[in-house]
Structures are given as C-alpha cells and as structure tokens.
Amino acid sequence: MIDNSTEIALSLQGISKIYGPSCPACIQKTGPEMGTNICPECGSIVACADISLDLHAGEILGIVGESGSGKSTLVKCLYFDLEPTYGEAYLSYYGNGRLNIFSETSQKKRYIRNHIMGIVYQNPHMGLRMNFSCGGNVAEKLLTADCYHLGKIRHRASELLTKTEVPVARMDDLPRNFSGGMQQRVQIAKAMANNPPILLLDEVTTGLDVSVQAKVLDLIKSLQWELGISMLVVSHDLGVVRLLTNRTAVMKNGRIVEIGLTDQILEDPQHVYTQLLINSLL
C-alpha cells in the first residue's frame, strides 16, 4: 500500500521471479553473496528476488547492473509481461495506491498498461509492430483509450512523433525500415501516447551511435522536465544513469545490493559490487 501523503508513484514490495521448480533454498542460496542466481539445490534461476523500492512522483530512478542481473525481468514483471513469483506493486494512480496490481484482473492490468504505464523495450521488436506504420503503432495505444477519430489520432501521432523528433513525413512508413535510434524514438512516442504518468525504459540507448544516444537521452530528460513523468531507467551504462537520474539502484545476481543518490553511488559506493562496477568504469 502507498501512503497517500507521500509522493510515491510506484512502490515495489518484495518482487521475485523464479524460473524453474523453485525450492525453499532458492532465495537463500542465491544472490550476490553466493555469486549466482542459480539455485544449487533445484537448479531454478532466481532472475530477481526481494526487490523493494519506491519510485517518487516526477523522479527518474536508475537501475544498473551487469548483464543477467535481472533488470529486464523486473521491468517486464511491472509491465505484466511476466508474472512475478512473489511480490506486490502499488501505483498511486490506481486504486488510491491500495491495490496490489499483480492481483488485479487481466482487464484491469491491460488498463494499467495502456493508461498508467508506458514501456520502451530493450529490443524494439518487442515494443513495435514492424508491419504496422509508425503512426499505426502510436494509433494502437490511442485506440485502447477509445479514441476512434482518425483525424484526432493522426494529429496526436504527429504531435508525439514531432516531440520525439521522428520526421512526421515518415509517419506512414514501416518502422522496420527505420534506424535503431528512430525505432527507439517511435517506441517512446508510442509509450507516451496516452500520457502515462510512469514510463519504464529498458536500455533505450544500447546499441545506438553516440550521437543518436545523446538525442534519445535529451528527449527523455525533456519529458521528465516538461511533463513530470516518473521513470524507471534500466541501463548497464553508468553514464546514462549519471546523466538522467537522481537516484540509482544497483543490481547483482537478481538482488538490489545498493540504492542511493546517484552522485553518492558514483562517488561513495558502499557495496563491494558497486565499487567494482564504478572502478571498472574509470
């Protein structure tokens, strides 16, 4: 539950995702101290475990960690792409922050996906329908919000594409033919179509040219700045996190090992793993 007096947009409580049979030892025998996310007893993969954190309204929170540490798993659980094995999540924008969104009906979950949260996937193929035009991709979201006016849909789509700096002239082209950076920007436009108060961004800049990266990062910054959207930004790039976020959580073997102010994480890392991560950067 979220206490209404605090300005928490999203509260995660003990989220775990275990692949495999799972046994009583799974949680205890995995994690950063054990140096693995594979349970030695039953072989299950503890992709993430005991994830608790609060995302404040208007905040960009970073999640960093090495490949396989569970970042995408966490984000996909939040967007209901995966069902968490344990855990609860509360949204201040839904049911007054009193309802665990994981135990809502799938219809309600769909409402949350389309109206309260937007996602940008690590892989554009997950977020975009490549055989729909890029306007159609944005339209899909608008149509879930019962906007059945073609003119209005196209107007809103071109507004969003302008904002994300995708040439409006290419609105009716297939994103398949777009560059990686443009695909990510179409994903962002799509994610924002219904003005969700929360965005989940998974490695938005990975694999992009440096100059394109810069544009995408500037866009994200301006979205927070102008629209006050709360965001969870997943990246294994500390530079991205340094630029975008005020607070950062560090993940390792499926756990959060440290969470703090981003400048503190960078300059005074507490956990062994964070120190390694920061040092490998320099």
Place this chain on the structure above:
Amino acid sequence: MIKQIVDSRKDKGYNFAFIDEQAKREIRRKTLKAVAIPGYQVPFGSRELPIARGWGTGGLQITLSLLGPDDVLKVIDQGCDGSVNAVNLRNLVVETTKIATTLDTEEATIIQTRHRIPEEKMTGGQILVLQVPYPEALRIVEPSEAKTRVMHAEMDYSKLWVYLYEDIVRWGGITIGARYPAMVNKRYIMDPSPIPRWDVPKLHMADTLYLFGAGREKRIYAIPPHTEVIPLEFEDHKFRVEDFSGLSCGRCGSTSSFLDEIFDDSSGQKTYLCSDTNYCDRRLTGLAQRKGNARNDR
C-alpha cells in the same frame, strides 16, 4: 409428432433430420448459450458429418437441430435458391424430415444461407442460419486461437482497429469487402460471415434471430432480435455499403438491392442482376409489391 419422427426413421433408417438426438441436444444447448451471449463464439462438440466440407456443415447442424415437423425451410447459396449447393442441402433435409420447403423468403420459418441475407425484411417469427467458413474476426491480426480468445475476453480489440487504420492510411479506405467486422451489443467483435457490407446493417436491431455456425472450427454464435450490431468505423471515416448508384437490375429494374455484375461473353456487355433471385422473381411477378401494399393498407 413422435410417431412421425419414428416413421421417417423407419423409412430410410435415419433419425429425423439426420443427426441423432444426443448431438442435436448439444447443438441446441450451445445455440441457447450463444443467444444468451450475443456475438460470443460458443464451441460445440460434434461428430464428423458424412458431408463434404464447403457444404456448410456448421450451418447445417444448427438447421437440422432446430427443425421440427411444422417448419418451412428455405435454403439459399449466394442469394440463389437454385444453385447446386442449395438444392443438395434442401434435398438432404427433405429426405430426412419430409418437411415443407419454399423459395419464398416470407413463407419460410427457417432460412439457411451462405454469403447473403435476403433483401426482404425478415420477421420475428423467422430464424436465419448463416454458414460460416471462418468464425474469428480477429484472425487477420492474430494467428493464435489462444490469443484471440483472450483478446475477446478482455475486449482487447485495438489490433483490429489498427488494421483498419492502416488500411485507410495505405489504401485511402477500408478494403474489407465481405466479412466486415462488427461490434455486437457493445461487447464482442464478430465476423458476420462472408456477407457483403450491404447486408451488415440488416443485422442491427433486427426482428429476426440470426444464428451462425462454423463446422470446421465448431463454433456457434448468435445475434438475438433487437441487438445492437455496429460495423467498425471511425468517427470521421464511416462504414459504407457497396455503391450501386446509377445501376439497376437488368431483370426486374430494382435500384435498391445488392447487384451481381454479369459479364456477357457473346455481347461483351456488363449487366447487373439482383443477387437475391427470389426477390428478383417476386418483383417480376409483382407479388412483392402487391403484398407490400396490402401490408401498408392494414
């Protein structure tokens, strides 16, 4: 009545209306469920019929399970009572039931059809059974049956809407001719079977019960009388039926019926004829008009 059924069975060794009572009960039960949930596809169990595909086994099973000795059946195929399919189906029913059949839309109590709804307005006492080759309106956007079921359950229709959006953007208009999807009772999107767009508005707030049967996929769905059926359309891009303005039937002169284009090989000329042959015939004999007047006088 029971005697009659027993008699007919004795005659040829068939049960009344060919299929056994157990199977009929299953179909009737599922038909009732379909009526109770307008537009929802109800799965039904059936043994394979010894009838080839393309014969409309889905529609036929519904018709056979509904028929009673007093029913009057009309069978049409693409608007025509005389096509091979229609004749064969009619013969099968007559053979196994001895019930009366008709070519006259007004006289029929049950009409089995493929690809058309009769032009004449049907009444509350009648049932129209449509043969359905592909019952799933969402199939064009989602190949998986498991997923389309979830989409219906959650009323998650945005994919189909985007399909229409893309159609308009790419081709300047919606290119769907037959099988134009419609929203039933503000809840389920339905495939109205391959009727032309022309016929879709007839489903809306009709007096007649419409039943849809898909044999291969074993699905029954229904539009009960007085149900809202709205073809998918954008507020600024409305659904439109086929445009026959300036054309008329080369036989009866009708300017208000669905016309088939006929290409005459010898003359090289295009002509248009009513697709509903019974409607055309009745107009020719003037019957339709006279009856119409009589009704109006009342």
Place this chain on the structure above:
Amino acid sequence: MNDILAVENLSKIFMMHILNGKVIRGCEDISFTLPEGESIGILGPSGTGKSSILKCIYRTYIPTEGRIVYHSLQFGTVDLASAPENIILALRNTEIGYVSQFLKIMPRVSALDVVAEGLIKRGTEKQEARYRAREHLTRLQISPDLWDAYPSTFSGGEQQRINIARAAIVKPRLMLLDEPTASLDGRTREAVIDLLLELKREGTSIIGIFHDLDTMFQLVDKTYDMSVFDSYKAEV
C-alpha cells in the same frame, strides 16, 4: 542568532572492498556550528578531508559517524547524515546549493539554460529565468558569445563561473563552496566575491573551502582549521 547547521562528531571512513578492505580516512570527528546568515571557511592542507565534509553535508558521501543537523524551512530539523533520499533531493532543490571543486556539467545544454535551470525547476517563467541568467552571466563576465554555447567546451575558469552562477541564481539558504575561485584571475575573482557577498547580505549561510586566504577572509566570519584539528589528533 539560531544555527542553521550543526556538524556533530562527523567522520567519514572509506572502506575499499576492492582493495582488500583497505580503510581510507576522509575526515574524522568534525564538529562545528554555523549560525544562520553567517559563513565559515574550512582551512587545511590537501587531503585533510575538507571536500569530504562538504560532500557529507550534501550527502554525496554517506557519513560513517556523527550527525549533521540542519534546520530546514520545509522539514524542520533534519539530520542530513541519515535523512531519506527524497528529503535530501528536495533540500538540494530548494535550500542547499553546492559548487563543486570540479565541474560536472550537463552535456548539450547551453550555458544560459544551465544557469537558468534551477529557477525554472522552482517555477519561474522561462523568459524571466533566462533574463536573470543573463544578468548573472554578465555579472560574472562571461562573454555573450558563449551564452548559447555548451559549457563542456569552456575554459576551466569559465566553467567554474557557470557553476557558481548556476548555484547562486536560486539564492539557496545554505551554500557549500569547494574552491570556487581556484582557477580565476584577479578580475573575475572579484566579480565572484562580489556576487557571493551579495548572497550573504541577502541571508545565505555559506560553508566554503578557499585556496587563497585573501578571498576567504573577504567572505567568512570564522574559520575551521583542519590542521589544528590534525595536530590536536596527533597529540591524543
């Protein structure tokens, strides 16, 4: 006058896990108070922990021991050593400013917008914020040619002045200055001192580290000497 800040037995020890648990002393057992509206200068040789103190107050470093009692307008009495992160962020936004020893500048934002950002964040109209930013840039003698350029390409001294303007424009209640005039020449240093004195007159309390004593004594009311503290430690 009431204290705006009281540092009580503050220590910062760095535990270097990756150096086999090596321990590095940042600062140890620091105590001082700062009355509201006054300024204090921290003195001492390189490596004695001056910057560490400021960073602990700003919570870039997590203090190992001690309390940092800050009297906030918004939240009342807050221990900056242990307050929740969102409180710290809110205070950074509205009450506590920090000018770092080394500039960390946002890429691809013009000098004008870097300076104006804080005001806009607090709700000032963009036009007005830019106007005030121009005033500050003029005052700190940044050539107008540079206003629309990205500070990442600026000289050390220019960057430093951008940094100061950025912090000063919002008139924080408490200003932490880590060698703000280190790379400035005499003329620009005077401009910075002038601006900081004006802030002080308007009520800002200041904790500063200054490499030249001349500048320091123009600005501070009292000093905290780390070398004294060091020799005191040595005696014990």
